[in-house]
Amino acid sequence: MSGEIAFNPDDKYNAFLTTCRKAPHGTGKLAGVAVAVKDNISTLNIETTCASKILKGYIPPYDAHAVGLLKSEGAAIVGKTNMDEFGMGTTTENSGFGPTLNPCDTTRVPGGSSGGSAAAVAAGMVRMALGTDTGGSIRCPAAFCGIVGLKPSYGRVSRYGLIAYSNSLEQIGPMGKTVTDVSTLMGVIAGYDRHDTSSLNKPYNHTPKADIKGLRIGIPQEYFGKGVDSQVAAVVKKAIGRLEELGATTVPCSIPSMEYALAAYYVTCTCEASSNLARFDGVRYGPAADTKKSWHDAYQEVRSAAFGPEVRRRIMLGTFALSSGYYGKYYAKAQIARENIKADFNRIFADVDVIAGPTMPTIAFKLKEKSDPLSMYLADILTVPANLAGIPAISVPCGKSEGMPVGLQIMGRMFDDERVVDVAYAYEQAVN
Amino acid sequence: MVDAEDQVIVGLEVHCQLDTKSKLFCGCSTDYRSDGPNTHVCPICLGLPGAMPALNKRAIQYAMKVAKALNCEVLNESEFSRKNYFYPDLDKAYQITQYDKPLAEGGYVEIESDEGGERKIRLTRIHVEEDPGRLVHMGNVERGKYSLVDYNRAGIPLIEIVSEPDMRSPKEARKFLNKLRAKLEYLSVFDSEKEGSLRVDANISIKGNERVEVKNITSYKGVEKALLFEVTRQKNLIRRGQKIERETRHYLEARGVTQSARSKEQENDYRYFPEPDLRPLRVKSWVDGIILPELPDARRERFIAEYGCSLNHARTLTGELKLANFFEKVVASDKAGLAPLASTWIADTLIGELNYRDMSLDKVEPAAMTGLVLLLKAGTITDKSGVEVLRVMLDQRLKNETVETPDAIVKRLNLAKTTGDSGAIAAAVEAAITENPKALEDYRAGKGGALNFLVGQVMKKTRGKADPAELNRMLTEALKKREA
Ligand SMILES: [Zn+2]
Numbered sequence: 041m042s043g044e045i046a047f048n049p050d051d052k053y054n055a056f057l058t059t060c061r062k063a064p065h066g067t068g069k070l071a072g073v074a075v076a077v078k079d080n081i082s083t084l085n086i087e088t089t090c091a092s093k094i095l096k097g098y099i100p101p102y103d104a105h106a107v108g109l110l111k112s113e114g115a116a117i118v119g120k121t122n123m124d125e126f127g128m129g130t131t132t133e134n135s136g137f138g139p140t141l142n143p144c145d146t147t148r149v150p151g152g153s154s155g156g157s158a159a160a161v162a163a164g165m166v167r168m169a170l171g172t173d174t175g176g177s178i179r180c181p182a183a184f185c186g187i188v189g190l191k192p193s194y195g196r197v198s199r200y201g202l203i204a205y206s207n208s209l210e211q212i213g214p215m216g217k218t219v220t221d222v223s224t225l226m227g228v229i230a231g232y233d234r235h236d237t238s239s240l241n242k243p244y245n246h247t248p249k250a251d252i253k254g255l256r257i258g259i260p261q262e263y264f265g266k267g268v269d270s271q272v273a274a275v276v277k278k279a280i281g282r283l284e285e286l287g288a289t290t291v292p293c294s295i296p297s298m299e300y301a302l303a304a305y306y307v308t309c310t311c312e313a314s315s316n317l318a319r320f321d322g323v324r325y326g327p328a329a330d331t332k333k334s335w336h337d338a339y340q341e342v343r344s345a346a347f348g349p350e351v352r353r354r355i356m357l358g359t360f361a362l363s364s365g366y367y368g369k370y371y372a373k374a375q376i377a378r379e380n381i382k383a384d385f386n387r388i389f390a391d392v393d394v395i396a397g398p399t400m401p402t403i404a405f406k407l408k409e410k411s412d413p414l415s416m417y418l419a420d421i422l423t424v425p426a427n428l429a430g431i432p433a434i435s436v437p438c439g440k441s442e443g444m445p446v447g448l449q450i451m452g453r454m455f456d457d458e459r460v461v462d463v464a465y466a467y468e469q470a471v472n
Numbered sequence: 473m474v475d476a477e478d479q480v481i482v483g484l485e486v487h488c489q490l491d492t493k494s495k496l497f498c499g500c501s502t503d504y505r506s507d508g509p510n511t512h513v514c515p516i517c518l519g520l521p522g523a524m525p526a527l528n529k530r531a532i533q534y535a536m537k538v539a540k541a542l543n544c545e546v547l548n549e550s551e552f553s554r555k556n557y558f559y560p561d562l563d564k565a566y567q568i569t570q571y572d573k574p575l576a577e578g579g580y581v582e583i584e585s586d587e588g589g590e591r592k593i594r595l596t597r598i599h600v601e602e603d604p605g606r607l608v609h610m611g612n613v614e615r616g617k618y619s620l621v622d623y624n625r626a627g628i629p630l631i632e633i634v635s636e637p638d639m640r641s642p643k644e645a646r647k648f649l650n651k652l653r654a655k656l657e658y659l660s661v662f663d664s665e666k667e668g669s670l671r672v673d674a675n676i677s678i679k680g681n682e683r684v685e686v687k688n689i690t691s692y693k694g695v696e697k698a699l700l701f702e703v704t705r706q707k708n709l710i711r712r713g714q715k716i717e718r719e720t721r722h723y724l725e726a727r728g729v730t731q732s733a734r735s736k737e738q739e740n741d742y743r744y745f746p747e748p749d750l751r752p753l754r755v756k757s758w759v760d761g762i763i764l765p766e767l768p769d770a771r772r773e774r775f776i777a778e779y780g781c782s783l784n785h786a787r788t789l790t791g792e793l794k795l796a797n798f799f800e801k802v803v804a805s806d807k808a809g810l811a812p813l814a815s816t817w818i819a820d821t822l823i824g825e826l827n828y829r830d831m832s833l834d835k836v837e838p839a840a841m842t843g844l845v846l847l848l849k850a851g852t853i854t855d856k857s858g859v860e861v862l863r864v865m866l867d868q869r870l871k872n873e874t875v876e877t878p879d880a881i882v883k884r885l886n887l888a889k890t891t892g893d894s895g896a897i898a899a900a901v902e903a904a905i906t907e908n909p910k911a912l913e914d915y916r917a918g919k920g921g922a923l924n925f926l927v928g929q930v931m932k933k934t935r936g937k938a939d940p941a942e943l944n945r946m947l948t949e950a951l952k953k954r955e956a
Contacts, residue, residue: 081522082520082521082522088521090521095521098521100515100520100521100522101515101520102515102520102523104522199524199749200522200523200524201522201523202522203521203522204521204522204524204749206748207748207749208748234526235516235524235526236524236526236749237524237525237526237527237749237750237751238749238751311745312745312748314556314743315554315556315565315566315743315745318556318558318564318565318566319519319521319563319564319565321558321565323560324563325521335560336558339558359743362556362743362744362745363741363743364741364743367743367744367745371745
């Protein structure tokens with residue numbers, strides 16, 4: 041039965057930027073299920089800001105393809121979740137509207153950039169949520185908040201309506217308390233969309249299976265090396281041990297191209313972002329410029345005032361990297377590095393079915409702990425390879441360190457999203 | 473020949489709107505001109521956050537037709553790129569275009585050179601891109617209070633055809649454009665009559681000097697005018713020993729002059745990179761499947777062979793698709809019989825009368841033209857009356873009155889040729905001689921002008937209906953009689 045659900049959460053964590061007190065819903069697989077949507081995904085008639093002051097007041101006249109699919113399966117869109125401005129960050133502290141707090145420990149960040157979605161699920165305000173993952177933005181907050189999050193293979197979920205930060209890297213993906221919920225949500229949002237040329241006709245019709253006997257798991261040495269907290273590594277190793285007990289075998293491996301992963305990632309995303317965000321000029325979106333200056337100067341004034349410091353930093357980096365004479369040195373080179381990373385994964389996947397390791401090198405940071413951008417960028421090292429290669433990757437809670445959740449990351453072959461879901465499900469079933 | 477020291481060198485970048493039904497990256501209709509501003513828009517062509525481009529296959533097919541007709545090489549793989557710059561009419565702050573991997577390269581267009589004969593103007597490349605929106609300034613651009621933006625045009629498919637600097641005069645540039653326009657129209661991918669469907673940037677230099685880019689030329693005539701202005705300006709600078717600056721200039725259509733663009737606009741660094749939301753284009757294999765229609769050169773040769781047109785008439789008649797079709801309709805009922813008269817009456821007389829009235833050929837019914845040619849062929853009316861009939865028809869059409877048939881006009885105005893034995897012409901001859909004794913005297917004195925004067929007098933009396941040959945014969949006879 042279609043109807044309406046009342047949504048009036050006690051949002052102690054600033055997980056939501058917008059809530060819909062009365063959310064209509066239809067019938068279908070998600071009939072009446074409250075779903076939160078990250079604020080960079082367009083929602084018809086619901087303010088969508090990407091947590092940026094420059095988009096304050098922007099009300100999309102259309103639904104993102106994935107949101108349309110949610111509605112057609114009866115889901116109730118109950119609100120828009122907080123995030124790092126335009127997805128640029130790993131903590132949700134870069135929101136233009138205040139940080140989200142981690143429900144497991146409110147002195148810590150929920151991770152980012154889909155921190156609002158993760159906190160809303162972790163706190164039980166919604167059963168599931170949509171996030172987006174450009175360099176780990178679903179998996180990092182899932183790991184930090186102790187929930188499940190899947191970054192689908194590039195092309196399995198339409199990006200139409202996702203306000204682009206880095207088109208060639210990002211995907212919309214499901215977040216939930218359980219692997220089953222994540223799998224259900226994935227089944228609703230995956231599939232071809234003629235509006236997204238990069239989307240593929242690969243629908244997801246899968247029920248998670250816990251049988252992983254004979255599964256071969258690659259364990260890359262880089263995922264347990266320098267920069268990875270030893271306690272986190274120990275928790276993850278123990279979890280992989282559980283998978284072995286379930287009949288899987290582990291195979292040591294190496295991803296040497298990871299050395300260039302962060303550089304390739306940050307060059308690619310800042311270049312694309314500098315172009316994507318150029319349209320926000322204060323004329324058609326956001327608060328109008330209160331200025332008598334000529335358009336060029338007015339743009340400058342509005343953009344300087346309304347974008348946060350991290351967004352401005354990335355726009356400037358990208359603008360520089362694309363400027364005349366530098367394209368070959370940066371963007372083109374980054375794409376070569378991506379090919380090398382893909383080649384490394386292909387080589388490893390010739391021998392193993394999935395690759396496992398920690399999602400994040402540490403537990404959730406304390407608020408304001410990552411004050412210099414470089415140390416924050418380094419935290420993305422374990423998540424960006426999957427985005428650079430386009431492969432599916434899931435984070436599933438696998439224990440605790442210092443009382444905080446730790447995520448086990450499972451990466452799979454291109455379009456083998458079902459398999460990473462199964463491995464996560466097998467683990468989840470084994471420990472619960 | 474032009475002095476080699478003074479040699480003019482011209483290259484053109486021609487932007488043409490492809491006449492597809494929908495826009496390049498969305499389903500919006502391209503038929504926006506008669507509708508209000510911002511009525512043919514959607515999230516995609518408005519560049520709304522989150523919207524993504526999806527390529528219109530038809531636009532690529534159209535562009536490939538052009539590539540094939542212009543003898544270009546379609547590349548194995550081409551790619552769309554973003555050209556990043558800020559301008560209020562550019563909704564995404566970047567234009568999706570093609571940069572280092574265009575759809576096609578090479579090719580040529582043959583034009584009639586200034587020295588006569590055909591000459592090949594080489595092409596560099598053809599690429600596909602989206603049109604930006606349009607600014608409507610309230611009052612003067614510099615001092616107006618505000619400007620409005622209309623995104624109806626945003627996302628209209630364009631092809632940019634870039635030529636090598638192979639043209640040697642503004643006139644050749646015009647011929648190149650006319651030829652290009654004709655070819656595109658024959659391919660049914662372009663409508664030259666739609667306002668703003670063609671825009672040209674021209675590079676022009678005097679041999680040995682820096683080149684100047686003239687942007688923003690929006691009419692066929694404007695190209696020749698702008699270039700003529702530049703030739704004069706540049707030559708004058710050189711004559712005065714000044715250096716030509718390498719710069720971008722804007723053509724101001726209303727004033728017919730070019731004006732230096734502000735330096736800011738020349739410093740653009742477009743930061744091109746591949747459009748991540750579109751896949752590379754691998755369409756070379758489509759080329760073989762493209763069947764080209766008869767193109768202007770082939771049709772010109774056919775007009776010469778089939779209708780016996782002169783080269784000049786054939787060139788004029790086939791230079792515009794509509795005109796060529798019109799001609800063939802006019803003569804359809806009797807090709808051999810009507811073509812000789814029809815070709816000159818259409819190529820010379822009709823075109824002249826239409827241009828004088830700034831009228832489109834669409835306003836003329838081929839059947840009416842056939843009627844007129846039949847009257848001329850039968851000798852029912854004189855050439856002079858023929859022109860009068862044509863003018864009456866065009867003026868009636870211009871005033872939105874009911875347009876009479878040529879037959880009806882001839883009848884109403886009593887324009888049928890007066891034959892010699894009807895007496896009227898003989899009487900007019902007699903009267904003219906009697907009334908002008910001075911002319912008779914002059915004639916007798918052997919002054920050639922006298923005969924012409926008397927012919928004019930008789931014509932006046934018969935209101936042009938007298939057949940000139942007949943009149944001459946009768947007048948000479950009458951004068952001889954009086955001499956005797
Ligand atoms: Zn549109």
